[in-house]
Amino acid sequence: MPTLSGGDYTLVYNLFSFTFAAMLASFIFFVLSRSQVAPNYRNALTMSALVVAIAGYHYFRIFESWSAAYAINDAGQYVATGAPFNDAYRYIDWLLTVPLLVAELIAVMKLGKMSGMITFRLAAAAALMVILGYPGEIAADNGTRALWGAISTIPFVYIVYVLFRELGPAIARQTGQAQVLLRNIRLLLLATWGFYPIVYLLPILGVEPTSALVAVQVGYCIADVAAKCGYGVMIYAIAREKSIAEGYMLEAKPATAAGD
Amino acid sequence: MPTLSGGDYTLVYNLFSFTFAAMLASFIFFVLSRSQVAPNYRNALTMSALVVAIAGYHYFRIFESWSAAYAINDAGQYVATGAPFNDAYRYIDWLLTVPLLVAELIAVMKLGKMSGMITFRLAAAAALMVILGYPGEIAADNGTRALWGAISTIPFVYIVYVLFRELGPAIARQTGQAQVLLRNIRLLLLATWGFYPIVYLLPILGVEPTSALVAVQVGYCIADVAAKCGYGVMIYAIAREKSIAEGYMLEAKPATAAGD
Numbered sequence: 147m148p149t150l151s152g153g154d155y156t157l158v159y160n161l162f163s164f165t166f167a168a169m170l171a172s173f174i175f176f177v178l179s180r181s182q183v184a185p186n187y188r189n190a191l192t193m194s195a196l197v198v199a200i201a202g203y204h205y206f207r208i209f210e211s212w213s214a215a216y217a218i219n220d221a222g223q224y225v226a227t228g229a230p231f232n233d234a235y236r237y238i239d240w241l242l243t244v245p246l247l248v249a250e251l252i253a254v255m256k257l258g259k260m261s262g263m264i265t266f267r268l269a270a271a272a273a274l275m276v277i278l279g280y281p282g283e284i285a286a287d288n289g290t291r292a293l294w295g296a297i298s299t300i301p302f303v304y305i306v307y308v309l310f311r312e313l314g315p316a317i318a319r320q321t322g323q324a325q326v327l328l329r330n331i332r333l334l335l336l337a338t339w340g341f342y343p344i345v346y347l348l349p350i351l352g353v354e355p356t357s358a359l360v361a362v363q364v365g366y367c368i369a370d371v372a373a374k375c376g377y378g379v380m381i382y383a384i385a386r387e388k389s390i391a392e393g394y395m396l397e398a399k400p401a402t403a404a405g406d
Numbered sequence: 407m408p409t410l411s412g413g414d415y416t417l418v419y420n421l422f423s424f425t426f427a428a429m430l431a432s433f434i435f436f437v438l439s440r441s442q443v444a445p446n447y448r449n450a451l452t453m454s455a456l457v458v459a460i461a462g463y464h465y466f467r468i469f470e471s472w473s474a475a476y477a478i479n480d481a482g483q484y485v486a487t488g489a490p491f492n493d494a495y496r497y498i499d500w501l502l503t504v505p506l507l508v509a510e511l512i513a514v515m516k517l518g519k520m521s522g523m524i525t526f527r528l529a530a531a532a533a534l535m536v537i538l539g540y541p542g543e544i545a546a547d548n549g550t551r552a553l554w555g556a557i558s559t560i561p562f563v564y565i566v567y568v569l570f571r572e573l574g575p576a577i578a579r580q581t582g583q584a585q586v587l588l589r590n591i592r593l594l595l596l597a598t599w600g601f602y603p604i605v606y607l608l609p610i611l612g613v614e615p616t617s618a619l620v621a622v623q624v625g626y627c628i629a630d631v632a633a634k635c636g637y638g639v640m641i642y643a644i645a646r647e648k649s650i651a652e653g654y655m656l657e658a659k660p661a662t663a664a665g666d
Binding site for chain 2 (some may be wrong): 180185207234
């Protein structure tokens with residue numbers, strides 16, 4: 147681990163804390179908002195809650211690992227303590243959460259009989275993408291990083307293909323605002339998931355090691371907040387729109403009209 | 407405790423963390439999914455939630471115990487600190503969770519009057535199996551390990567006998583998808599519970615101590631995730647199928663029809 151300036155160290159430290167807080171708040175939001183959508187869509191919100199709970203746990207661990215990996219010296223710089231900064235937490239997190247993210251999209255679409263098979267294919271491709279990226283992340287040389295990065299792009303391309311080609315007709319059948327939101331969430335997924343490989347490639351793109359270390363951590367935090375919290379809020383919005391469209395009662399009835 | 411390479415130490419460390427995260431996520435899932443099944447089946451989901459809560463607690467402790475038992479040296483190897491790695495956590499965990507796992511299977515089957523007695527016999531056998539395995543796990547010599555391993559197989563064989571012979575007719579009376587799932591969950595229980603003795607026997611099978619230590623921990627983690635989280639998800643699926651078959655309302659009622 148390279149020596150960091152006070153500014154660099156605390157930037158990463160505070161961003162880890164911010165991301166943990168975002169996951170915690172999102173978790174509470176998704177749990178409490180389950181009752182705001184029709185029972186059919188509660189599974190999707192449950193999955194959103196699982197994703198941010200898993201990520202919150204891992205950000206807590208990442209934060210602790212970062213704190214343990216560095217100690218401040220007399221010059222105000224942060225030097226490595228020898229305790230390793232454990233990058234594996236991110237990958238274990240993604241291994242669990244990325245399949246859930248595609249599963250919740252399918253759950254909120256309510257595709258009927260084809261749901262199970264599409265969910266399985268997307269979740270398997272998502273897990274494969276994460277597994278294939280890991281050897282590159284921990285590799286010492288850029289060639290290995292580039293190689294595994296390229297290989298893990300194959301399942302990513304497959305996911306994009308399924309989302310935009312196979313699911314196109316199903317999205318076109320959705321009505322009103324839900325259709326617009328589904329088109330948008332697909333773009334959000336593409337944009338955020340496409341952001342991870344850019345961060346992954348930073349060490350290769352001639353960025354010097356200290357800046358690359360900081361930039362990778364900052365980048366992954368931003369991507370995780372968008373891809374988990376932001377994405378989950380959109381899943382909620384879709385579930386809410388569909389619940390209202392299907393006539394699910396969310397408003398309080400006047401006391402006189404309620405016959406109980 | 408033998409000295410471990412960085413790779414071996416972090417493999418076990420990350421797997422403990424992964425297993426904790428899996429238990430945490432499963433706990434949230436089982437608690438939130440209780441409302442998705444008919445009231446008759448909520449007890450089974452409550453038991454699933456208890457199992458993964460107990461296991462999550464113990465994995466947190468095991469993780470801490472593992473961290474405390476080792477310290478990194480200048481060569482990047484992990485050497486024993488002298489703090490003992492506490493294997494008893496697993497057995498305390500199993501003593502509580504294994505009887506619950508058989509109890510939730512009987513709870514989801516809804517056997518009527520015979521439920522109580524079968525649950526008691528299976529839970530007692532499960533507890534006995536765990537208690538009899540422990541002296542072998544902490545034994546220094548392979549002979550003692552093999553002896554207690556063999557003795558604890560007796561209640562395991564009894565459990566298999568009850569599940570496949572006594573419960574066979576009850577499962578045959580279940581209808582549709584629920585029957586298929588019940589047959590599958592019985593196989594999952596047999597496969598995962600049969601995996602524990604294999605892990606238990608690794609130190610006897612001529613595996614050298616360092617590899618055996620790592621392999622036993624990795625093996626138990628995988629078995630626990632399958633036997634607790636995976637099993638619980640199948641219990642949920644069975645409860646969901648039976649709820650739907652019995653006409654439990656999960657769909658939103660149109661606003662006009664909601665006359666309450």
